[in-house]
Amino acid sequence: xxxxxGIVAAALCVASLCDVSWVRSAEQVLxxxxxxxxxxxxxxxxxxxxxxxxxxxxxxxxxxAADGDADGDASHLAWAAWVDAVAHRPPLPRPDTAPYVVSxxxxxxxxxxxxxxxxxVELEVxxxxxxxxVLLGFLRPWxxxxxxxxVDGQARVALLGHPQARPVAATWEDGSLRFLVASxxxxxxxxxRSRRIRPMPGQLALSRNASxxxxxxxxxxxxxxxxxxxxxxxxxxxxxxxRDEPALESLLDPGSLALVTIEAPLEAxxxxxxxxxxxxxxxxxxxxxxxxxxxxxxxNRGDDVIQEHRWVGRVESVGPLSAIVxxxxxxxxxxxxxTEGQLIPVGxxxxxxxxxxxxxxxxxxxxxxxxxxGLAVGRLGPQDHGRLTVDLGDFDPNQPVTVLSR
Amino acid sequence: MSRAWLGPVAxxxxxxxxxxxxxxxxxxxxxxxxxxxGWVRAxxxxxxxxxxxxxxxxxxVVVAAVRRGLRRQGRSGVLLGGLLLALVWWCSAxxxxxxxxxxVIAGEELFxxxxxxxxxxxxxxxxxxLAGAHG
Numbered sequence: 001x002x003x004x005x006g007i008v009a010a011a012l013c014v015a016s017l018c019d020v021s022w023v024r025s026a027e028q029v030l031x032x033x034x035x036x037x038x039x040x041x042x043x044x045x046x047x048x049x050x051x052x053x054x055x056x057x058x059x060x061x062x063x064x065a066a067d068g069d070a071d072g073d074a075s076h077l078a079w080a081a082w083v084d085a086v087a088h089r090p091p092l093p094r095p096d097t098a099p100y101v102v103s104x105x106x107x108x109x110x111x112x113x114x115x116x117x118x119x120x121v122e123l124e125v126x127x128x129x130x131x132x133x134v135l136l137g138f139l140r141p142w143x144x145x146x147x148x149x150x151v152d153g154q155a156r157v158a159l160l161g162h163p164q165a166r167p168v169a170a171t172w173e174d175g176s177l178r179f180l181v182a183s184x185x186x187x188x189x190x191x192x193r194s195r196r197i198r199p200m201p202g203q204l205a206l207s208r209n210a211s212x213x214x215x216x217x218x219x220x221x222x223x224x225x226x227x228x229x230x231x232x233x234x235x236x237x238x239x240x241x242x243r244d245e246p247a248l249e250s251l252l253d254p255g256s257l258a259l260v261t262i263e264a265p266l267e268a269x270x271x272x273x274x275x276x277x278x279x280x281x282x283x284x285x286x287x288x289x290x291x292x293x294x295x296x297x298x299x300n301r302g303d304d305v306i307q308e309h310r311w312v313g314r315v316e317s318v319g320p321l322s323a324i325v326x327x328x329x330x331x332x333x334x335x336x337x338x339t340e341g342q343l344i345p346v347g348x349x350x351x352x353x354x355x356x357x358x359x360x361x362x363x364x365x366x367x368x369x370x371x372x373x374g375l376a377v378g379r380l381g382p383q384d385h386g387r388l389t390v391d392l393g394d395f396d397p398n399q400p401v402t403v404l405s406r
Numbered sequence: 407m408s409r410a411w412l413g414p415v416a417x418x419x420x421x422x423x424x425x426x427x428x429x430x431x432x433x434x435x436x437x438x439x440x441x442x443x444g445w446v447r448a449x450x451x452x453x454x455x456x457x458x459x460x461x462x463x464x465x466x467v468v469v470a471a472v473r474r475g476l477r478r479q480g481r482s483g484v485l486l487g488g489l490l491l492a493l494v495w496w497c498s499a500x501x502x503x504x505x506x507x508x509x510v511i512a513g514e515e516l517f518x519x520x521x522x523x524x525x526x527x528x529x530x531x532x533x534x535x536l537a538g539a540h541g
Contacts, residue, residue, distance in 0.1 A: 009441065014456060016457070027449075028449075
């Protein structure tokens with residue numbers, strides 16, 4: 001019995017280290033006692049400004065409205081400009097739909113599918129999904145047993161080239177030739193009428209108007225570039241790719257997308273529930289905080305925590321009556337404002353920076369949540385081996401926070 | 407609570423608690439006691455409890471194994487027990503980090519906790535009858 005109990009206890013410890021969700025949730029059963037202890041201690045100890053929020057004193061003198069509004073206006077303007085850029089696309093042929101920007105929740109590389117967070121409305125199978133005028137793929141049925149696209153606020157996108165993605169009527173950028181882009185095992189493939197006409201590597205393919213055939217896909221969407229058919233080998237030799245049909249290389253990296261555009265009914269809106277909570281810090285300088293809301297109040301892992309117009313953190317682990325909020329950088333597109341008032345979407349690593357752009361310390365950083373709006377994140381810090389660092393903005397731990405969830 | 411707790415450099419009070427329990431707690435209750443000590447420490451540090459529980463378990467088992475010898479030393483034995491607990495806790499955390507890659511916070515605050523507990527250790531004596539009856 002003793003050894004069995006010991007084995008069970010050791011297994012639970014290992015499960016905790018492996019971040020098993022129900023074990024991590026059970027660990028937080030005692031957290032309400034910490035909040036109770038905090039309330040008792042707060043009654044004994046004098047109230048002072050938190051050393052982690054040095055601006056809170058100045059903000060308190062200036063009035064909370066001034067500082068919050070400045071950040072809120074800038075972040076909302078930044079976010080609106082970003083949404084307009086993401087949704088940039090040719091006009092939709094259907095008058096009862098509109099471009100709708102949604103978040104990417106994940107990318108299944110094995111199945112070549114992207115998972116989206118979408119409004120709970122009827123979406124059509126084979127509806128196009130785009131990003132900045134580039135066709136990413138088409139909405140597909142959630143499973144083989146149903147034609148339903150949206151399940152629990154999520155939808156799956158079959159990338160261009162996926163076996164379940166529909167073919168696309170296309171043309172070259174100069175309009176010189178019409179052809180079909182069909183799905184093959186390795187990549188979307190150009191199907192030409194004549195094999196004697198070979199496209200040039202790097203040639204851009206666009207969708208064309210096929211409304212006469214009943215196709216409602218907008219014309220002018222970028223599909224990809226012709227992949228090179230020769231590869232240089234060491235020693236000066238050249239390897240020829242013996243493909244009968246040239247393949248297209250995608251212009252987008254599906255694993256790095258944060259937002260895409262779908263066609264949704266005009267009345268669609270993304271429901272986002274919010275609830276108020278309080279953060280408890282147990283260690284100065286820690287990047288994790290306890291939240292006094294948990295599963296019982298509807299908090300989920302991955303929910304965002306904000307305060308006024310500032311992004312504070314993300315729920316990392318949820319217990320019955322509490323949660324742990326991590327102040328790691330938000331995993332979505334960051335928007336950096338430059339000195340000329342321009343807005344640049346950037347990634348953390350140097351490979352994800354726009355050409356000829358260099359970070360400057362102190363530039364403001366924003367992000368946004370569809371269905372909620374723009375949020376201030378902080379300011380650029382010094383580079384760390386070719387990666388951006390962001391000094392997260394301060395927030396007042398004595399004030400309530402808002403937890404956003406679907 | 408964060409104002410009362412001065413941070414990683416400040417003494418860790420759980421070291422004193424763990425030492426006292428390891429010296430006086432019956433052996434059969436030691437695993438459960440270690441689990442509570444490690445669990446509470448993990449809650450304060452806001453990290454997975456599994457690492458702290460394993461470290462507390464290893465440290466308290468080692469101290470309990472040599473408590474007869476420590477008791478013969480009197481008050482200095484209690485202090486030695488505290489240092490031994492802190493050392494084993496620190497080594498266990500390092501081993502977990504090296505083998506598993508887990509991040510388990512266990513630094514100099516453990517040893518500061520032992521030194522800060524010296525005045526308390528001067529008046530504390532493990533219950534000889536209780537500890538003697540259970541090894």
